[in-house]
Amino acid sequence: MKKIVSLILCLLFSIPSLSLYSSGEDNAILLPAVTEQDGSDKWGFINLAGKFIIPPKYDTVSNFSAKGIAVVSEYNSNTLTSYDISSYFINKEGKIVLGPFSCYIPDFDNGYTVVYEKEKGSKLVNDDGKVVITSKYRLESVSEGIVLFSETKKDNTLYGYMDMKGNIIISPKYTYAQNFKDGIAKVMPTTDKSICIDRKGNVIKNSDVISIGKEVLWPVPFMDQKTNKYGYKFSDGEIAIKPKFTEAEEFINGAAKVAIQTGKEEYDTNPALIDINGQYIIKPQYSGIHYIGQGLYGVNKKGFGYAGYSNYPNAIFNSDGKQLSDFLYYNLQEFNGNYASACSSTQTFFIDKSGTKAADLPVIDGVGTVEFTGDIIKANCDNYLSYFRKDGSLIWKQNKDYAFDSGITVKRNKFRPDYYTYIECPEISGLSDSGMQEKINKKLTDVFLKDKEKIAQDNLENESIQDESFKAKQNKDLLTIQANGYIYPIGAAHGMPYTEDYPLNLKTGEIYKLKDLFKANSKYKERLTAIIRNQIALNKKITDFEYFHFVDSTPSVQDTIGFTAKRDALVLTFAPYEVAAYAAGFVSFEIPYGQIIDIIDTKGSFWSSFDKEIKKSEIHYLSNVAADTSATIQNQIKAYENKIIEAINTNDFKKVEPLLYKDSSLYNEQKALIKNLNKNGIKEKLVSFEIYAMGYLNNPDEVKVYVLEDIGIKYSTKKNYDSRKYSWCYTVKYDKSTKSYKLSKISKW
Template identity: 35%
Template sequence: MLRIKLNELAKGNDNGLLQTEVWKWDGIGWNEYVPQQEEDFIRADDDLFVTIPAEAGLYRVDYYIKPLEPLQFLDEAEVSGLRAEVLHPAPFKTKEGTLWGYINNEGRTAIEPRYEYAEDFQENGLAIVQRKNSSGLIDSSGREKVKPIYSFISPFAEGRAVVSDAKGYTLIDEKGREVTAARYDYLNSLHEGRALFSRQSTTAGGSRYGYIDAQGKEVLPAVYLDAGDFMNGTALVKAAEGEYALIDLNGAVLHTYKHPFVGNPGDGLLAYQETENGKYGYLNLDGSVAVKPQFTSALPFSEGRAVINTAEDYGNAYGLIDKQGKPIIPATYYEVQQLGENRVALGTPVYADQPYRGSRYVIADAVTGRVLSNHPLLGVNNYQHGLASVYDAKDTYFIDKSGKKASQPPVIAGSGTLSFSGSLIRADIDQRTAYYDRRGKQVWRQNGVIPLRPPYSVLEKKYKPNRDYLVYYPVIEGIADIEVSKTVNSRLRSLSKAEGIGSGGIAQDFSYTGDFAVEFFRKNLLVLELSGYNYPFGAAHGMPTMLYEHVNLRSGRFYTLSDLFKPGSRYVEKLSEIVGKQIANDPQYSYVFPDTYKGITADQPFYVDEEALYLYFAPYEIAPYAAGFPTFRIPYAEIMGLISTEGDFWQSFH
């Protein structure tokens, strides 16, 4: 490791902050940002250092003095509606796992953490929360207004929310009353008093679409092959193969379009194909041609402009056109994102020969096509009130409409998003949540210490050697024997994969995220869940991993499945039989591949709690990927004859 002293650079610069960045050459350019973690960026006795990793390569250190800019604040008119108390959803790490509650504007807990997930409060004073994998509604006092009985609840729109359960989809009002007599295969939110639904046709086969009103009445029957939401009093429906129509709220046909494909209207134009698998152009609402077919894909118009693609063979050559089809931004970009407020993000691959690894973006004026800022961004969100949340290789922050860093704080190291939440700013950075006031002062952040009982606690540590590798791993504090403590925590760090990764770049062909949670704690036994997700760049999906480590806090011993049972017991045979019966008789395991289950192994992945033993399998092992980790609960009462109740494992939590 090379440490460079920076004191001389900072002298005489009292009106600004010394900013430093370390970059590594990746064979193409200076594209790899080298993070300066806390232990590598040291200020002691007025000495300031920056460090270069002990890894072969070409490195560059940039430094500059950033002026102390005046803070940007909303004026009195803008904040007048923000002074009322607003509650904000916040995740807490606890010994029962990560639970969500709500904080107030001062960062104090207003509703205790007890939910598996919690969303923002809506204008009607209700918030969607989850308990036991089901969704319900609460008010700002934390009282349940709708019990958590649904698998899904959408945000309210026009006084109604879409909910679903095992029977299908329906609408509820703000008192939680279901307003439809029937359940539907699909149901969308209300738009202009109409909600799109679908049901299986008993005569023609396949799904058919129709519309219900706010009272749940089917005002337009399910006769359409496809349909969209109402907007400005009209909706596009597919009446038959090769025939689309624009209808009004009562179902009257306003215009008919006989083409193989017609897309939803935007700004009075509709994308269409003149021939099957042909090029795309745009129609006026009356069916006349506005822009002749010439594009390989065409998105809906917004703010008078549309994103189009001209590349053949599913390539990427995106640009921006006006309503006459004239190019505003040439079709040469890998990505073009409309951000609202007359701004677009233009994306080019970070690695030209591996475009699937993501883009770097610059901001352009959507009216003139002029690039406003060439600073490369790695993530961009839509504009709202003149600001957009972005992140680059180093920080997450707001940009203004010039495309440059805004004076509105905060600026936070890491990758993520900033969003306004009442009078606060919510920061979701590197998979952790914090809140800041409008001056950039942090008022709350997710806790990094999980108290167990004195003297034990679990400390969260972060390992992020590069932007494609992020792990939060546990450190157990309070183990009396120092050497045992070191051994335990070294093993946990290794199992969490929080070591041995370089600075990333083109040589690293995957991304990885890891995290942990306390699954169970009782007496001397701590059960930690270590989860991970490995995504090979370019793959259809990544592969999740999950380990449960059972640690005796007094001895530092890690328990295995066999430690739970009497020596010589035939626990593998008995547990295999129990799991086999559950697969055969319990409908919830109908997804298990036929004839794939052959029994468990002696070291089968497992975890325990107060009442039962849980055995689980990895994705694809006995079931489809979508099934996740098939898990089987075995109450201790079923296997007490096999358990070594005098053994160290059992006694650690009894």
């Protein structure tokens, strides 16, 4: 009996212990994971059970280091031109161990990362989250216990080296420098000469022609100045291979990639792989050759460079020139250990060192990459992040469906016929009217997948890659689905992005057009054009809006323009090249409904389908200003606009004095102005004002506020007020003594 009781007790005590152990094991490994929140991706960390342990609230995250530290960042952006960033080091409990820092921080490399804040210098941080070096210089990287750093003076950057205590061992004197490898680093004392140095900075003999291999000193490329052809030299200067190549790369384990002129023109070249004697390992009969590690090469028949081997099928060759596979693999990556990521036309998988698909590892539907994170497989395929175990069992997959509080769900149906075409089609569920739901889904399929086979065939024939996804938002009965896509002609400098909104009425199934928002015969296009042109003119007057100096001043609104009906404004969007250079991307303008309410069809079904907020102005932020700070400054400007008028009309400076920074230029100017206007019998009244833009100066305690004012002025000789319009830029400064923002400067804009 005692044995039975003891056995039961052992079992009882072992059950919770087993549970705790399992939970601890799940949480020992944390993986970056992402969800969409309010249209933006937010990152956190999940355990091996697929549950978030650190909530998704960051804009970027790194992997956890071996010591359990990760770098995370948050973006603060309500601006048109930039964002502010706050970066931290956190542990696996999600607690901050170091930071914040106002800069992007790269992932750990060789156990270290660098924090560089321009005004504050650099910090070298180890993967324990501890600061190892604080330096006024810009720290670059760590190799073999030596830190590469740089110093910039008058736009001239020079590189040097320091030890792990921050002591300079080689002063910054090189125009270019690499990390140390096997005690040797390649540097450039001038822009046209490279040498190799040891850890003390001593120059290695004939180092301008040395390349360090693992076991031997391979010959390195050099260019013959007379023929502009490349050959190879040994470390003593002896020519190993005579100059005859249009391009030449360094040897890797006895093989080097070169380019051979195969046509009449100099740019008509094909790559080849040669041995140390200059003999062909792979002849110049293919379009691309790239090294993928493990002594293997990816070879493709079409395209060139990255665009070629990523977007055309590759065959695997070994370093003896033997072809190990047919031309099967798209998007072929470098080996990481024993495996490399590759794609078929519709799937992603691992290949092994034999050049064949790894039979014992999972195959993922969709095009992208797979990689090992420890023993876990991370997959990024068709814009979805997921994690798997080696046996193919799913740990977690990113959920990109939309589930709204109304009970409406929008899921994604994928169309992936081949490597070149990927389109997502929305499908809604949760409508109480099943007939309307079916009607809407048929309409969405017609819109998003109309002529899908022809689209795929065209992309195949034109050798273009098309990737299209969507976002969705619901406001009352209006479901806005925004298609976002990119078409890339393979080999082009860049592709062409596109976007289009589909405002869908969930009750009627109607997809609205821009004209449906306005009254008939309202000349809405002319009105919208005038408003946009006025915004551009104002933005160009604000020096902080350098971006707008490249925007066409006289765009016109057509029915084909992209548009979004937000809660408080109509957003009109021009595609790249329509009003600005490609680099400007999409150029958008927000028009508050209060500015166009007189031409809106307020009884129409479009306007009635969503909840709205009608206001006449919108603040354009030049840099991030916290919502509470912005609200405080808005109240101060409003008070100032009223109190300065009251002070002028009563000749009482004290009425406005509390709003002005004491003894500032504006303080003294307005004090004199009030006295002068009263002396001349001038009265004023505030007709209206609008805060057009706001942003921090270099000093975080000062904010620029751009205000449009309409002031009525009555002279002593007149009975009526004359209307005057002004554009003033006020500097609002934080007064630490009163803990409030006060106006300190004024200038025209």
